Amino acid sequence: MESLDRIDRDILTLLQGEGRLTGAEVGRRVGLSQPAASARIQRLEKNGVITGYRAEVDAAALGLNIHAIIRLRTTHAQLSRALDLASRIPEVVSTLRVTGEDCLIFDVYCPQAGRLEEVVDALARYGPATTSLVLRAYPPKPLTDATSTTT
Template identity: 90%
Template sequence: MESLDQIDRDILILLQAEGRLTGAEVGRRVGLSQPAAGARIQRLEKNGVITGYRAVVDPAALGLNIHAVIRLRTTHAQLSRALDFASRTPEVASTLRVTGEDCLIFDVHCPQAGRLEEVVDALARYGPVTTSLVLRAYPPKPLTDATPTTS
């Protein structure tokens, strides 16, 4: 993949913040015509830089008022079972496989403490767990490539 220029980075920042912008609006904001902006967006999609578009849903609006992060320390033999459990559990919003003492980190949203307890107990079948309640989630920063730019 060729490196991204500043206009590509600006387009990525815009679309991560507002994925429903039209090509014309993206072009206006980055100083390109609609066809030029559309061509860049298509190239970013074709090259796998943009991998999809999705709605971001507020879990509390769905009655999922408890947000927790669960860390699991497991064995290689139990890893696939733990991943299978996570994939079948609707409260598990995302799973990260990590290095260090813990093997997996789960982002979990539950309607009440009792359901969180059930999820924690089920994961504990695969190894020791550590659970942290999330007090506040901050908006993610837009991603761009790590190539430094000159100002």
């Protein structure tokens, strides 16, 4: 894809914060007509820059009161089995394969401590696991901020 200009980046920032904005509202906020804003959004979607739209859900409202991060150190031989298991555990909502001492990081939401213990024990079959409870999650910054050249 060709490089993104300031208006493309502004559109991405807006949609990452409010994915349900109309083309007209996006256009108004970035100084474009509705057709021009909609065309840019469609181009960003077509080129794979915008990969989807989703709802943000409050885990506590679903009874998932424990948010934890589980880091797993495993062997290359066990990696695919650990990934397969994690994909089948509904409480594991995201998985990262990382460099360093740990191999995998799992983002986990559980209704109670007993279920978290079961998840940790299941994953720990594949190597040492370290669990951290999340005290507070802060809103992510839009990805366009990560490409900024100022620090």
